[in-house]
Amino acid sequence: MKTNDKSGFGINRRTLLAGAAFGATQLAAPFVITARAAEAxxxxxxxxxxxxxxxxxxxxxxxxxxxxxxxxxxxxxxxxxxxxxxxxxxxxxxxxxxxxxxxxxxxxxxxxxxxxxxxxxxxxxxxxxxxxxxxxxxxxxxxxxxxxxxxxxxxxxNKVTVNSVYPLLKERGKKWYFVVASYAWGIDAYNQMKDVVVKGGGTVVGYDQAPLGTTDYSSYLLKVRQAKPDVVYVGLGGTDLTNFLKQMKEIGLTKQMALSAPIVNDTDLWAAGPDAAFGIYPKIWNYTGxxxxxxxxxxxxxxxxxxxxxxxxxxxxxxxxxxxxxxxxxxxxxxxxxxxxxxxxxxxxxxxxxxxxxxxxxxxxxxxxLLVAQVKDKITDKYDYFDIKSEYPKDASALNEAYGSQADIGCTFKA
Amino acid sequence: MTELIISQVVNGLVLGFLYVLIAIGLSIIFGMLGIVNFAHGVYFALGAYFALTLRDSLGPWAIVLAPLGVGVVGVIIEMTLMRPLYGKEPLLGLFMTFGIALFIEELIRTIWGAAGHPFNPPAWLSGFIVWGPVLVTKYRLFVLVVTVLILVALWLFLQGTRYGRIIRAGSRDPEMVSMLGINLKRVFTAVFGLGTAVAGIAGVLAAPLWSVVPSMSEAAIMPAFVVVTIGGLGSFGGAVISGLLVGVSVALSIQFWPAASTAVMYALMILILLVRPRGLLGESWERFE
CATH class of the missing domain: 3.40.50.2300 (Response regulator)
Known part of the structure; x- marks a missing residue:
């Protein structure tokens, strides 16, 4: 008998392949169905x-x-x-x-x-x-x-956070210097805080807009030093704030005046290190306390x-x-x-x-x-930089009011 | 007002030396090898990160060893990734250095984390000096002195030694130098290592001033390119003049129009390129014409 089949089951390579392919679809089928049912x-x-x-x-x-x-x-x-x-x-x-x-x-x-x-x-x-x-x-x-x-x-x-830190900063003096990132956030921070300061009888002795991503603030700090403000309010975040703090330390301005910002991220201070970090900040949340x-x-x-x-x-x-x-x-x-x-x-x-x-x-x-947080005088932990001075608003019943009424906010949704 | 301007001009000159230091490595590698090194910023960052790791165990030696480490990385990269591209389409070299930049930045993020690291200047360099209206911090004076020393050493090396003459000749006419029986491959590797090591020095010295984060290369790469372009590609003298010019322009713009202080160096570059397309002290080079 002539046969080209060596397997003894009458299957040649072609049928084997076809069978394998069919088998594979059968095996895969349930997975395909599952994937469809649970599309991400x-x-x-x-x-x-x-x-x-x-x-x-x-x-x-x-x-x-x-x-x-x-x-x-x-x-x-x-x-x-x-x-x-x-x-x-x-x-x-x-x-x-x-x-x-x-x-x-x-x-x-x-x-x-x-x-x-x-x-x-x-x-x-x-x-x-x-x-x-x-x-x-x-x-x-x-x-x-x-x-x-x-x-x-x-x-x-910003409109809420400026009110949270202002009472503490006001105690430090009337002369304010502003250095803010030159875009929506920084400029709004200046406008909001300036209104509060001027209403409270304070004066703006300097206002600089710095491009986002500025690495060297030494020239700004020379202006700050010259103006001798009581409070420096910086609309800076991320590496901008880290650079600012490091360079303040470099020219001996650390803790020589009050420092605040519209908000603070812990990492910016961790990166500046315990010697350079200082200030009073509004903080949305703290991992401890x-x-x-x-x-x-x-x-x-x-x-x-x-x-x-x-x-x-x-x-x-x-x-x-x-x-x-x-x-x-x-x-x-x-x-x-x-x-x-x-x-x-x-x-x-x-x-x-x-x-x-x-x-x-x-x-x-x-x-x-939110939390009003002050950088500790002596930082001993790698991460624990803040003393929480108070919560704002102090009373939970004043919460809605602190964020402004519907009339103050001026928001209308498009239909 | 005069006092403020004087103080800003001096501050700008001192800042300018930092820009010069950042640009030298880029200038060496371009001037000698003709490579436009987009990865320059990551060698700068590596310098800072190597110092960060070494300083706890080695103290002041970290400042010396970190740039050497960066130089070794540079040598390895030149031998494995850059060398095969010599003499090929220049665009390939550009892509390669760009790829290296992305890769090393991610590597830094993986090894040292995304968050920044504190890095203080040594205690003996903290504090500042005041003369009349001028205020200079001791640390920045130290950076200035180091920059000048590096420039003088490089100049003496390139002008006064046999090795320096081979590098200069090789950069102008590699074929002729090879025909004289000199192993140019090794020379190129050494020059690349030198350029990256100098970038590493800049990174170590900038670490106490600026944020030490994986993306710190961004703080170095653009000023370095602007300084080298304004000064004239491959010219040391040009890099010094242009670095100081950029420093003073930035400082003065912060005094009068701070929001434009980043744009001012690009405006200066455009202006100079319009008047002198080769840059201030750029020469005509057969290879690049």
Whole structure:
């Protein structure tokens, strides 16, 4: 008998291959079906990967990731896919925002350390009717005259923070010098604080706008030294603030005058080191201290365990922002931004701070107590730099008032 | 007002020396090898990070060893990644150095973390000196002295030694020098190592002044390119004059129009390129024409 078959089963190579291919589809089929059932829910993240705020970007991303871990990496039984694109300038951030919405089809976007970048992406979110959780910008107008139906803000508006530190700074004298980053956030910080200072009988002895990402402030500091102010108020953050503190130390101005800023990130001070760090700052959150609430303490512990050091303020902001997005998706059982917006406008978040916190329905600002923090005289720990002087407002019942009434805010959502 | 201007001009000159120091390494590598080194900033950053790691165990020796370490990294990179591209399309070299810059910055982020590290000047260099309206910190004076010493040493080396003559000749006419039986490969490697080591020195010395973060290369790369372009590619004298010019322009703009203080060096570059496309002291080089 003539046969070309050596296997003895009457199968040639061709049929074997065909069979294998068929078998493979059978094996793979269940996975294909599973994957379809649990298509990932994509959430976009826009935080800096380079430039002066790169550290905040990294820590914010870590914080958002912890929120996803808290949910077991899933919501509505679907895996959560976090897509982090760079936030480096208003124009490129806007491009990345479009990419997230149009190409990645994300359910929501979180991010924005720089107010300039956030102001650039808010109209994109509004047009696409996509939820934007602005975790880190401070310019007042974001939840003020430029507010948007689809934007919610976690971080504090300058208009609120200036009032929190002013009473302590006022005690130091009447002459104020301002050095601020020359964009939306810094300029707004100057305008807000200047109004408070002038109303309180103080004077502005100097006002300089410095380009974002300035490395050498020595020439500014010569002007400050010449003007002999009682208080220096700097609208600087990220490496800008670190550079400013290091160079203040270099020319012997450390602790020679009061220093404050519209907000502070711990990492900027950690990078300057215990000899150069000083000042009184409004602080959205501190990883340790009497004001730490249960859920946030758990977050700090989880972060420390995962990253080997405690989270700074930006980590909390992005953790809370992501937690609120995921809570909204879970509770509404939907990824429809209109429904998420409706939920966030009504929900009260308990256990994150020592009083329930919530997004106001008329401006989408997160209403929350903040900390007035002073850098310790003697810093002995690598991370523990602050003494918490007080909470602002002192009484939780004054909370809504501290953020301004609907009439003061001047926010109207487009229909 | 005169007093403030004097104080700003002096501050600008001192800052200018820091810019000169940052630019020298770039100038050496371009002038001698014709490589436009986009990775210059990361060698600067590596200098600071090596010093950060070594200072706890070695103390002041870290300042000497960190730049040497950067030089060794430079030598390895030249031998493995740059050498195959000599004589090829110049764009390839550009892409390569750009890729190296991204890679090393990520490497720094992975090894030392994204957050900044404190870095103080040594105690004996803290404090400042005041003469009338002029205030100069001791640390910046130290940087100025080191910069001048490096420039003098490089000049003596290139002009006065046999090795220096080979480098200069090799940079002008590599073929002729090779034909004379000199191993130019080794010379190029050494020059690349020297340029990166000088970038490392700048990084070590800038660490107490500026933030030590993975992206610190950004603080170095643009001023370095501007200074070298204004001064004339490959010219030491040009780099010194242009570094000081940039320093003074920045300081004076901060006095009168601070928001423009970053833009002013680019405006200066545009102006000088319009008047003298080769830069202040740039010569006509057969290879680059």
């Amino acid at each position: 829910i994509k959430i976009g993240l826009l935080l800096p990967k380079s430039g002066p705020y790169a550290v905040q970007g990294e820590i914010g991303h870590n914080g958002a990731q912890i929120a996803i871990d808290d949910f077991g990496g899933k919501v509505l039984d679907r895996p959560i896919d976090l897509i982090w694109l760079d936030e480096s300038s208003p124009q490129s951030t806007q491009q990345n925002m479009r990419k997230l919405i149009e190409e990645e089809k994300v359910a929501a976007v979180q991010g924005g350390v720089s107010s300039g970048d956030v102001l650039a992406i808010m109209p994109v979110a509004e047009r696409a009717k996509t939820l934007l959780m602005a975790s880190g910008p401070n310019a007042t107008e974001i939840t003020g005259k430029n507010c948007s139906k689809y934007t919610f803000r976690v971080d504090l508006p 009497a004001h730490l609430a249960k859920r946030s303490a758990d977050f700090a512990a989880a972060y420390t365990k995962k990253h080997g050091g405690p989270p700074e303020a930006e980590g909390w902001q992005d953790w809370f922002g992501m937690t609120s997005i995921l809570t909204a998706i879970k509770e509404t059982k939907s990824t429809d931004s209109a429904k998420l917006v409706g939920f966030l406008e009504e929900h009260k978040f308990e256990g994150y701070k020592d009083t329930p916190i919530f997004f106001r329905n008329f401006d989408h600002q997160l209403v929350q107590p």
